[in-house]
Amino acid sequence: MALRILIVLLILAVPLELPGCMQVPEAVFHEKTFPAEGTFLEGQLGILHPSYARKHLVVAYRYMSGIRLNNAETEAISAWPPFGPDEEVWLAARNNIPGIAPIERIDVYRAVQKEGRYYNYINCNGDAFITAASTLERARSKLYAKDWIAAQDTVFADCSQGNAIPPLASDPQLRSDRAYQIASAKFYSEQYDEARKDFKSIAGDASSPWHVIAPYLAARCLIRAGNMADAERELQTIVANPAMAHWHASANGLLAFVRLRLYPEHRMHELALALVKPNSQATIQQDLTDYRRLFDQDVRPTENDDLTDWIVNFQAGGKGALEKWRDTHSLAWLVAALEYASANGSGPPDLMAAAAAVKPDSPADVTVNYDRVRLLPDNDARALAVRLLDSDIPVSARNQFRAECLRMARNLEEFLRYAGRTPVGDDGMPHDDTIDDDSAPVFDRALPLALLQQASSNPLLPAKTREQLARVVSIRELLLSATPDFAAVFHLLHTPGDEPIVLSGYGRLTTDLGELDPLKDNWWCAGSSGPPHWTPPDQRPPEAAASFLPAADRQQAAAEWGKLAAIPAAPDWLGAQALAFAEKNPRDPRVPEALYLVVRASRYGCTDEKTGDFSKRAFDLLHRRYPANEWTKKTPFWYK
């Protein structure tokens, strides 16, 4: 019977709803790969890390070299590169013509599948649709409008597949446009040699409205065909021709594209020099993209340049930067040298003196002082960190200085003072102050109940943390009691959000203590180990981090932790308490509900191999002793 019930349960039971693609939000106190604050682009660099993406390191290098970003450059760097075709512009114009059957969609991607390769590329770019829409505006009142549209439909059908070519025009007025449509159709259907011949022919026809753009498109045919060398020559001709001034910007863009592929090492050097030029708003976005692309491909410039050298060195940890700084005395190399020194625990006197001399208005001030805090003796480091915390620094930097102060805490008061952190980033969560992984395990394992109780009312801690600690103390008192009070157990059965674990960050995803968490973060797991990921691997053991405590407190904490670690998973512990109470108090009106809640806990709580036994015992007792009770009716299954 029990097996049958279990099978039915497995087939029919419906879990709590999990939102699709749900990401569990994780509080971040500083970002590792990009600056947390938008003010970075204005020169407030905060604490610079070698793990930052190269885009941000280029910006930091500029500021440290005294080359500020102007507003237009900032805007260009912040903007997303243009993406996505503008076929809607064309479709709206086309479908608005009376008598034309509407088209809903144009597929702009063309697949490449040959010789064991598969991918797609955007064959028809936005410019094509915008040009078509503006040409339609000119043609719509003409007699040949429908003929032109039909041919253009053929051209755009080639974007995704096929190689259809519009027929030659019968109307002489349409001849120039049709020649252009035919060339375009050949281009989109990957007939590049043919398309190039056609565009060349159009270029030689001064009567065609397309003769000015045609050389540019002929060069594009060469690029598509992979003939970069010839493409470069033709594009250079265009750029040198004043009559084609309107196409110079586009041609220069294509030239950059071609040169990137023809001479990557040389181009990388050009880009590195261009990126540190002021007022480069017209080119900085594409240059930055190309530079990073070459970096990612492990290309190195033909000639050394300081920007690339610095990025390579800084990202590798700054080894050798000291000599470079001694040669150049530049701020960027000072930062790289300090990075290496702080990671290795010692900085030479000349470096430390230079670091101390950095002015507060320097863009590297916060980074340099962060490294100094990590290098100076504790007393000096503490005083410096406190001074920085009193100044106007980005929130993420404040969090990192607080972490350093916490590391150097000499007593419980200092520990509590610097435990609080402010989440950063754009995660949509309320950024109330909370605690990080460097203090949560210490609260959890290394502070005895008496000190946790004190901490829970200490205003040095964030309000949210105080509330959490108060709940933890209350639950631990219950768990450690020789005779747990049933009223408290009954309450705990109703509040799956009550955990004896001190959580960092945002804590439990489901904030309502009375609500079940869809990811089963309810009550606690066996061994008080909490969720499997909760112990941070890169932190000192909690006991070592709490070395400021008197030995008696540490011993008391260890003894309490030992007892807590021996307590079984919540559904088992709650089940044992409820079943024992039910045996002794069969007429207590709370018993049926408590048994129902035990079964519920066995479904939604953290389980172990004994949980099914408690679930079945509660289920059996409920059905045997209280067959007509409302809570019995709500308990059709038990859970394993």
Next chain:
Amino acid sequence: MKPFLAIAGILAIVFLWPHPADPLPGFPRVFLWAWERPEDLTFLDPHSAGVAFLARTVCLRDGSVSVRPRLQPLRYSPGAVLMAVVRVEPQSSNLPPADGAAAAIAEAAAITHVRALQVDFDATLSQRAYYRELLGDLRPRVPPSIPISMTALTSWCESDGWIAGLPVVEAVPMLFRMGPGERPARTFRPALCQSSAGVSIDEPLREPPSAARLYIFSPRPWTESTYRAALREVRKWH
């Protein structure tokens, strides 16, 4: 004579014991998931492992369907067994009619040399009826010779029966990137979930899955060495 009888007995048990029929007969027992990044899988022996590559992402937004095909190059050896994976991303609560989405998914089955289709999606409770309709609409749009697979949250294969009867040959429980406290089961009761499992090379499992076919995910582009390492791990399980 006795050893011969013992071996014959063991072989008889192995071959005559009722196994669930392979829903993808003739397909490799290992598939590498090749996600949207440049992937060069020419090192794969087509007989040892297949390629389940992200072929397109179908976005459902504001009542319309848009498609983003694979843009990153995929390379594979001649004869590789290709499975086109289509990721479905609902980006608003206003879902388009299921037939339009099904048509966009079905197009991936027409990619040359593709021998199977896999649909990858997450479904909330309220979206389940929609996906049921979508998959029902998809099946007749895809040639009968192309089997349809789907990925599944482990909860769909554990205490949940909603996937029963879906017109797919298998549901692949994803035994990685699970929520805190969730532990992957070794076996699943629904028949659809029994033949395959999805694992990731960066998340070691406490217990090896019992599924006969594995789909392996790598958070980085595959290399021959990561593939060999994954294969060594898999061989320990089977």
